Amino acid sequence: MKAFVWAERISSTPLAAWTLAALAFLTALGVRFASDHVLPAGFPYLTFFPAVILTAFFAGLWPGVACAVLSGLAAWYWFIPPVGVFTMNPSVAVALLFYIGVVSVDLLLIHVTHRAxxxxxxxxxxTRSLLSRQKSLLDDQQARVRQQAVLQRELSHRMKNTLAMVQAVVSQSLRNALDTRDASEKASARIQALASAQDVLTATDWAASDVAAVVAASVAPHCADGERVTLQGPPARVEAQQALGLALAIHELSTNAVKYGALSTDEGRVSVRWDVGPQDRFAFVWEERGGPPVAAPERRGFGSKLTERIVPSYFGGSAASDYEPGGLIYTLNGSLTPSGRRDETA
Known part of the structure; x- marks a missing residue:
């Protein structure tokens, strides 16, 4: 195959192709003259056949035709009697027809071979392109299958977590409720808070969500006047489980603020602040001002357990509720990284 590669290179360069044709003809003519005294009569084309074949193979069809024409004329003029003139007689015609037939077959075979x-x-x-495309398609299909399997496992995991959280919310709401109606209202409101957080997570394909979006979605159902609740903090991303827990905590704080705290009066205000420190340390503060005087509740139910024990576990930290006379201050400290969280569940 190397010979065909060289032939492709030479034939694709006109200067090289026609130079090879000229050199092949002159070499064949010189060798024929040099060997004329040792060759018997009847071999006028002996050295020209290889020149035509080599030229046609390496230089292409038309340089090969040119070499064949020049070789035939040179042999007719110098090596077919009577030499030195172009005469035509039966013997000369037979010799020329023989030469034309042989070189035509050679040129045709070489041309057909090159085309093949x-x-x-x-x-x-x-074939290589098709194989490459087939391999690419197979790789894509395998990647999609693997991705689908991962998504199915991830969906199953998230569904289990969500259902476990819903089960805990309902169970604890029933356990700590005063009556059936109270249990129904609390469970329904808490599940609605989870649904709002789910909407935020769905918008980000259940990837990490922005704290501001989670807080805003959780506060919105409880306060139509957005000026009464201020949000302040740097961009921060929380994981899905952390977002759900934070949404539940804000729901509990907002509900209590509407019933007993700052949002129960027209003058009350709520400030929500968060910060992210070194190594993804997370600090969250809910501060109420301007509401009625606040006192610590005599009975601590599931809401207190949720905000002070369960939600902090998702951040691997702690939380506290300070019932100051001027208003409730809730603080949560933890970590946004998975390695910083304790293995606790609701």
Whole structure:
């Protein structure tokens, strides 16, 4: 195949192709003159056949035709009696027809061979391209299958976590409620808070969500006047489980603020602040001002357990509720990284 590669290179360069044709003809003519005294009569084309074949193979069809024409004329003029003139007689005609037939067959075979090789090269390239595309499609299909399996496992895991959280909310709401109606209202409101957080997570394909979006979605159902609740903090991302827990905590704080705290009066205000420190340390503060005087509740139910024990566990930290006379201050400190969280569940 190297010979065909060289032939492709030479034939694609006109200067090289026609130079080779001229050199092949002159070499064949010189060798024929040099060996004329040792060759018997009847071999006028002996050195010209190889020149035509080599030229046609390496330089292409038309340089090969040119070399064949020049070789035929040179042999007719110098090596077919009577030499030195172009005469035509039966013996000369037979010799010329023999030469034309042989070189025509050689040129045709070489041309057909080159076309077959080029076609084979094209077919091989197409085959490699098809194999490459097939491999790419197979890789994509395998990647999609793996991705689908991962998504199914992730969906199952998230569904289990969500259902476990809903089960805990309902169970604790029933356990700490005063009556059936109270239990129904609390469970329904808490599940609605989870649904709002789910909407935020769905918008980000259940990837990490922005704290501001989670807080805003959790506060919105409880306060139509957005000026009464201020949000302040740097961009921070919380994981899905952390977002759900934070939404539940804000729901509990907002509900209590509407019933007993700052949002129960027209003058009350709520400030929500958060900060992210080194190593993803997370600090969250809910501060109420301007509401009625606040006192610590005599009975601590599931809401207190949720905000002070369960939600902090998702951040691997702690939380506290300070019932100051001027208003409730809730603080949560923990970590946004998974390694910083304790293995606790609701």
């Amino acid at each position: 090789v080029r076609s084979l090269r094209v077919e091989r390239a197409q």
